[in-house]
Amino acid sequence: MSTRATRRGKKTTLDGVLETEGSTVTSTRETTPVGGDGPIANRTRRGSAASTTLSDLIGSPSRRAASEPPSDVPVRHSLAGSRASTRQSSVTPSISSRGGSVEPGLDEDEELEEEEEATELVDADINSITTTFEFMGPHGTALAVLGVPVVTLALQLLCDPVKGCPSSNFYESPLAYFTDRISHATFFKLEAVAAIFGWMIFQALLYGYLPGTYIQGVPLPTGERLTYKINAFGCMIATYIAAYAVFSVKGLGPFLWVADNTLPLAVAATIYAIIQSVLLYVLSHRIPPHGQILLAKGGNSGYPIYDFWMGRELNPRLWGWFDLKYFCELRPGLVGWSVLNVCLACRQWVNLGGTLTPGMVMVVLFEGYYVIDAQWNEPAILTTMDITTDGFGFMLTFGDLVWVPFNYSLQALYLSRNPESLSSAAVAGICLLQLFGIYIFRSANSEKNLFRTNPDDPAVQHLEYIQTKRGSRLLVSGWWGLARHINYFGDWLMSLSWCLTTGCSSPIPYFYCIYFAILLIHREIRDEHKCRNKYGEDWEEYCRRVKWRIVPYIW
Ligand SMILES: NC(=O)C1=CN([C@@H]2O[C@H](COP(=O)(O)OP(=O)(O)OC[C@H]3O[C@@H](n4cnc5c(N)ncnc54)[C@H](OP(=O)(O)O)[C@@H]3O)[C@@H](O)[C@H]2O)C=CC1
Numbered sequence: 001m002s003t004r005a006t007r008r009g010k011k012t013t014l015d016g017v018l019e020t021e022g023s024t025v026t027s028t029r030e031t032t033p034v035g036g037d038g039p040i041a042n043r044t045r046r047g048s049a050a051s052t053t054l055s056d057l058i059g060s061p062s063r064r065a066a067s068e069p070p071s072d073v074p075v076r077h078s079l080a081g082s083r084a085s086t087r088q089s090s091v092t093p094s095i096s097s098r099g100g101s102v103e104p105g106l107d108e109d110e111e112l113e114e115e116e117e118a119t120e121l122v123d124a125d126i127n128s129i130t131t132t133f134e135f136m137g138p139h140g141t142a143l144a145v146l147g148v149p150v151v152t153l154a155l156q157l158l159c160d161p162v163k164g165c166p167s168s169n170f171y172e173s174p175l176a177y178f179t180d181r182i183s184h185a186t187f188f189k190l191e192a193v194a195a196i197f198g199w200m201i202f203q204a205l206l207y208g209y210l211p212g213t214y215i216q217g218v219p220l221p222t223g224e225r226l227t228y229k230i231n232a233f234g235c236m237i238a239t240y241i242a243a244y245a246v247f248s249v250k251g252l253g254p255f256l257w258v259a260d261n262t263l264p265l266a267v268a269a270t271i272y273a274i275i276q277s278v279l280l281y282v283l284s285h286r287i288p289p290h291g292q293i294l295l296a297k298g299g300n301s302g303y304p305i306y307d308f309w310m311g312r313e314l315n316p317r318l319w320g321w322f323d324l325k326y327f328c329e330l331r332p333g334l335v336g337w338s339v340l341n342v343c344l345a346c347r348q349w350v351n352l353g354g355t356l357t358p359g360m361v362m363v364v365l366f367e368g369y370y371v372i373d374a375q376w377n378e379p380a381i382l383t384t385m386d387i388t389t390d391g392f393g394f395m396l397t398f399g400d401l402v403w404v405p406f407n408y409s410l411q412a413l414y415l416s417r418n419p420e421s422l423s424s425a426a427v428a429g430i431c432l433l434q435l436f437g438i439y440i441f442r443s444a445n446s447e448k449n450l451f452r453t454n455p456d457d458p459a460v461q462h463l464e465y466i467q468t469k470r471g472s473r474l475l476v477s478g479w480w481g482l483a484r485h486i487n488y489f490g491d492w493l494m495s496l497s498w499c500l501t502t503g504c505s506s507p508i509p510y511f512y513c514i515y516f517a518i519l520l521i522h523r524e525i526r527d528e529h530k531c532r533n534k535y536g537e538d539w540e541e542y543c544r545r546v547k548w549r550i551v552p553y554i555w
């Protein structure tokens with residue numbers, strides 16, 4: 001197996017396995033979790049069980065592998081001789097396709113600080129046991145694993161193409177409504193399975209074969225940095241060129257087929273997501289001959305269902321370069337969402353005899369802009385907790401590949417069948433809300449990115465900040481002086497403006513902004529927890545200076 005040198009004298013094999021100098025790390029650490037979900041006992045780092053019952057899956061951790069050393073005997077890495085080479089082989093400046101050098105979210109101080117942190121972690125243990133539960137522990141995640149596909153399919157069923165979204169008999173008897181819809185709906189179509197698998201392969205080929213630039217991510221707990229290919233924007237353009245080619249040859253037919261088959265497509269995408277996440281979970285237990293797989297801090301509890309949801313492996317890669325989590329986060333699902341919107345607009349166009357409502361135009365443009373913004377700012381994804389912290393489990397796999405394209409396109413699905421008319425004042429109000437949201441979202445995110453990558457830039461030089469003992473700086477003026485997650489506020493305002501395009505006749509398209517408020521509040525709590533642990537009293541000082549969490553003067 002080929003290898004490439006990394007920092008600290010370690011090597012990483014091209015399938016992402018970590019090797020230390022001369023030894024495989026086999027330490028374990030056993031602790032008791034907080035949060036009232038019961039003790040985590042008899043768990044191992046590898047946490048695999050020879051046979052597993054359903055109650056094992058949900059309620060109890062995996063059994064200890066016989067060959068594991070006792071929990072109180074941590075095996076330490078030897079770093080002797082590796083630190084000097086680490087400094088020398090410091091990070092190659094990364095090149096951005098849109099000019100300038102990009103180190104996602106890191107200044108030099110931070111880099112050193114991250115290196116110190118990495119040293120501590122490597123000295124102690126790389127794959128420590130997860131001791132704090134999120135999502136209400138194994139029971140909560142079991143519910144989530146079943147719940148998120150059910151919610152997604154229920155939302156598709158609620159939008160009846162003929163009778164409305166939802167039809168009036170839903171309010172009379174929801175149970176009878178669903179029984180009727182389930183017995184009449186077509187859930188499974190082979191063509192839909194072929195379309196989803198074909199789409200994944202097409203996006204993977206674009207990722208692999210279209211040219212791009214390469215940048216390094218933030219340091220892993222081992223100190224190593226992975227290299228990522230930046231070409232999402234080009235892949236999206238190529239996708240739309242391909243779609244235009246299909247249109248030139250086949251007309252609107254294929255696009256209308258997609259619009260009319262969102263339910264079987266969502267089922268097919270769910271099948272794909274289940275297969276991928278089961279494979280990821282199973283393969284995260286592989287024991288390579290030399291070294292170990294780097295696991296996510298939050299996905300290694302030993303409870304199979306919990307780890308399946310959270311994701312065990314931090315950076316699953318194929319052939320050393322094809323980063324599955326990074327690929328799924330921005331490409332098939334997000335671009336799929338915008339393509340789905342276009343297909344649904346085609347359906348409305350045909351239904352209305354060659355015209356589109358202002359609501360549909362706004363949805364396609366606003367949500368399309370959001371997708372383009374994400375692709376254009378691709379390097380920024382490398383500092384999000386999804387990439388740096390979370391493992392790649394069912395939560396992100398299903399979230400990226402099913403939840404985003406099918407639930408985020410509910411406004412367009414609704415409008416394709418219910419072309420609501422909006423007054424000019426409503427259109428103007430929605431546009432202003434969207435612009436206000438974009439303004440906050442983009443300027444806050446860009447301000448932080450610029451400040452973290454180039455603090456001497458005139459646009460951010462004047463901003464006040466707290467110099468933390470950890471080395472990094474926390475902004476306390478500008479956007480980040482208004483609220484600790486002001487970017488979430490901008491993002492949510494945009495989500496509200498998208499939902500408002502559907503008028504007031506149905507609650508279904510409002511699912512997005514309601515769910516999104518819950519996601520952002522939960523995410524803010526997770527991030528707050530992370531930062532409090534990381535920065536200690538500096539974070540307390542930051543909270544004293546910036547009082548509001550997301551919405552200034554409200555929350
Ligand atoms: N559409 C969707 O479904 C979703 C969209 N999003 C969007 O993704 C974007 C990224 O979100 P997310 O990754 O959660 O986090 P943020 O971009 O808000 O980044 C949070 C991190 O920034 C650093 N930080 C916090 N406060 C400061 C400060 N005052 N000055 C400098 N740095 C600071 C901390 O990292 P450090 O440890 O480096 O100090 C913290 O962990 C957001 O705009 C969000 O709205 C997110 C989830 C879902």
Ligand SMILES: CC(C)=CCC[C@@H](C)[C@H]1CC=C2C3=C(CC[C@@]21C)[C@@]1(C)CC[C@H](O)C(C)(C)[C@@H]1CC3
Pocket residue numbers: 148329330334370373374381384386395396398399400403404
């Ligand atoms: C209920 C369930 C399965 C939730 C999973 C959560 C995911 C849907 C979201 C977690 C973080 C996300 C991000 C984006 C999309 C939604 C998920 C995957 C994102 C790619 C959207 C576009 C933005 O510009 C973004 C790149 C900042 C963002 C990153 C986080």
